[in-house]
Amino acid sequence: MYEHDVIVVGAGGAGLRAAVAAHEAGADVAMVTKLHPVRSHTGAAEGGINAALREGDDWELHAYDTMKGSDYLGDAPAVETLAQDAPEETINLEHWGMPFSREDDGTVSQRPFGGLSFPRTTYAGAETGHHLLHTMYEQVVKRGIEVYDEWFVTRLAVTDEPDPNDRTCHGVVAYDVQTGKIEGFKARKGVVLATGGPGQAFDHTTNAVSCTGDGQAMAYRAGAPLEDMEFIQFHPTSLPSTGVLISEGVRGEGGILYNDEGERFMFEYGYANNSGELASRDVVARAELTEVNEGRGVNDEYVHLDMRHLGEERIMDRLENILHLAEDFEGVDGLVEPMPVKPGQHYAMGGIETDENGATCIDGLYAAGECACVSVHGGNRLGGNALPELIVFGKRAGYHAAGGDLGEAEIETGYADDVEDDDTDLPITPGEAGIEPEGVAADGSGQVTDAAGSLERAVEAERERVDHLLEKDDGVQHSEIRSKLQQAMTDYVNVFRTEEGVKKALKIIRECRQEYQDVYVADPSRTFNTDLQHTIETRNLIDVAETIALGALVRDEFRGAHWRKEHQERKDDEWLKHTLISWDRGKPSVWYRPVILEGEEKTYEPKVRSY
Ligand SMILES: Cc1cc2nc3c(=O)[nH]c(=O)nc-3n(C[C@H](O)[C@H](O)[C@H](O)COP(=O)(O)OP(=O)(O)OC[C@H]3O[C@@H](n4cnc5c(N)ncnc54)[C@H](O)[C@@H]3O)c2cc1C
Missing domain, CATH: 3.90.700.10 (Succinate dehydrogenase/fumarate reductase flavoprotein, catalytic domain)
Incomplete structure (x- = not known):
């Protein structure tokens, strides 16, 4: 068992920034990551970072563009925080040595990007993410922060109170890809999930094979709601x-x-x-x-x-x-x-529900970056707004997890009695309900332990799961299930969506879940067993894909990236609200929370969005 104050899961832009912030707040921090930090998917980012740095631009304009781009589904406190803090965080990167492209007079270059009213995208050639990762990893190395790389986190250690709002996260369980060893990582203060997006739920994606929604699936099964999952960005x-x-x-x-x-x-x-x-x-x-x-x-x-x-x-x-x-x-x-x-497929606007301090409804569990939904992007993310989100909210989550005080959050998290529940008739029973609990698909759902033993019990459960997967010597290979899932998502939950199509997708996802009961790993070894790792990731993709399709079915309007054939208008009277999906002991439930349009000094009144 390893033990640290703060465990950051994931070492892309959000994780690296969170780790540095937690370290600066005095915590003993460790990063646990399935890839070496500089191989994280942030390295693929090409275009740049939005920040109001120049005369003629200001954070209010950036916030306005972001709210308009979100089709009025971004929460104003988060959007304004992003716009206000992005300049300082971008300058900080410059001071850390990020080689931004420059004009002849030496000033940092900025270029126009889609949906921006000012050329505010700061960049380093067409390799912005690559330089960002290297710059921040240097800061992690300089501070001596411990990095457990090629450790694949498979489960969170969370207590089992009936109401997720009462649960506490005490750490994570991870699998050492090199040796096959499964160990617990105890977090004395907090766990920050920074595990990136779920792009592999689709078969035509700009995302790497590592983008399998692990953090979202683990948080979801532990009780943290997933928010606005139907909003998937398709890059042109x-x-x-x-x-x-x-x-x-x-x-x-x-x-x-x-x-x-x-x-x-x-x-x-x-x-x-x-x-x-x-x-x-x-x-x-x-x-x-x-x-x-x-x-x-x-x-x-x-x-x-x-x-x-x-x-x-x-x-x-x-x-x-x-x-x-x-x-x-x-x-x-x-x-x-x-x-x-x-x-x-390019980006997930939705993710693990957090407040503007990175906190989820589970005590000690934080999320930042693409796996989280704070929510700044609402129905559609503007290009160049993900990288500032990583550094602004990665920093806040790391600082808060280490015990730093950021004041009371305005954004609420977790199910409450006064929220609106959804009553859509679903074509399937989602989640695990009805599936034999002994199957390997029964892993990773709600924890069943008291606080003191939660980590030990979680480690034991993961060892059993992996033993089971490795001992089984025939059945279905995960790749068949994954391809079927990806094809269904691309065929039916793509840019253009119909009610019939989304229902078909849900049925196919259900079949995938049933087939996963019989999944087996062909490679029995414990060393660099990518077959095993991908099999576990496929289970995560099933859970996340189901929430995307569920959200796409219940939201019967056209907003941002979510287009519905039968509903060709944005329905502000009914739909100025976030879709939340909670994993309630094996069965997802859908509910809603109103979007916050009131900013510090003004309310962002929804307008027709034309460009
Ligand atoms: C091709 C491309 C170009 C882009 N260009 C831009 C751009 O120019 N500007 C912009 O603003 N945005 C851009 N984006 C979006 C942006 O780059 C991403 O949203 C962002 O980099 C995600 O960062 P992250 O830190 O959240 O996750 P990632 O960088 O994906 O990092 C995830 C980390 O989590 C780890 N991890 C995942 N699962 C586990 C697990 N189970 N156990 C342990 N570790 C785990 C991985 O090892 C990795 O270190 C682009 C996206 C793509 C795909």
Whole structure:
């Protein structure tokens, strides 16, 4: 058993920032991560970090753009905190040595990004995330923070009070990928989940294979609600054959989208008459797919993104990485021909419900970064707003977990008696209800132990689960289940959603859960057993995918990235509220909490969102 004040699970941008903040608050901190820190998915971020740094810009404008981009589903206290703290945090990165791109006069460069009223995206070439990870990892190393890398966290040690609001998190259980050893990590003060997104729930995604929603699934099964899971961002410019991202920075620098007929369709067909290619991502993704569906797509599948007119010098200076990606993954030379692009799953706006201090409803359990929903992005995230979220809310969560005082939070967490419950008729029984409890799928749900023994019991349960998976010598392989799940999500819970389609997805997810009862791991070894790790991750994907589809079914309106064929309008009278899904002893329940539109000095009145 290992023991520290604060355990940070995950070492991407959010985890690294949380660890440094907790350390600065005087805590003995450890990071537990399934990947080496600089291999975290933050390293893939290309475009940049939004922060109001220049004359003519200010945090109020940033907050306004973010609320509008969120389609009025962001909570104002979180949105304003993001906009207010992003400049200081970005300058802090610069002081730590982040090599931001610069103008000739030495000032840090900023470029336009979709949905921004000011060019406020600060960047380091087209490799912003890579530099951010290295800069922050240096700070972790400098402070001597202990990093347990290639330790895969499989379960939280949480007490078993009936009401999740009364539970406490005492630590985590992790599996050492190198040796197969399973150990407990006791957290004297708090656990911060910073485990990233669930992109692998879809089969065409810009996300790495490591993005399997582990933290969301573990927190959910331990009793922390998942919020606004139906809001998935589909990025308009992913490469068709692999899902690899072509940064919004290309359009920020002036890149143009064309259909197969050579028309600049964003203007030609009136999708966004003012902002064109730089409309918000949900708007551009729908426009591209409409072009394809109406027969104007290239090869009936994608559109073209052209940056040739920017000239070789500018491309090499600001977008060199994009040239390599297009060449390596699509065989296209972006200097002489347009690049093929289509929408791909990119980001989860929803996640583990937290307040603006990173706290969940479970005492001692915090979350930050893409796995969390604080909520700043609401129905649609603006490009360049995830990285500032990592550093602003990663810092707050780490500081608070270490015992730092951030004052009373305005955002509430956890189920309460006065919330509104959902009464939608579901086509399936979600969750584990009805499935044999002895099966391997019975792992990881609500904890059954008292406070003192919670960690020991959780370790024992995980050892039993892994033994069971390794001893079973036939059945279904996780990869079959995962492919079926990913296909269903891509077919039915994509950019365009219908009630019938989402119901089909829920039924297929249910089948996946049943098939998982018979899952087995072909590789019996305990050393670097990626088959075992992926099998456990697939279970997490099933839980998370189910919440995405459930949210998509119950929200019968069109808001932000959530488009419903039968409901073509934003219904502010009914739907200015967050969707919350709680895992209630094996059976999810859906309920709602009103969005907070009142900011420090003004209320963000919902308006028509046009670009
Ligand atoms: C291709 C791409 C480009 C992007 N570009 C931008 C951009 O330019 N600007 C912007 O604002 N946003 C961008 N985004 C979004 C942004 O990069 C991500 O939302 C953000 O980096 C996520 O950071 P994170 O720290 O939450 O998670 P990650 O960086 O994904 O880190 C997750 C960490 O958790 C660990 N982990 C996960 N599960 C476990 C487990 N079970 N046990 C132990 N450890 C675990 C992993 O090892 C990893 O260290 C981009 C996203 C993508 C996919």
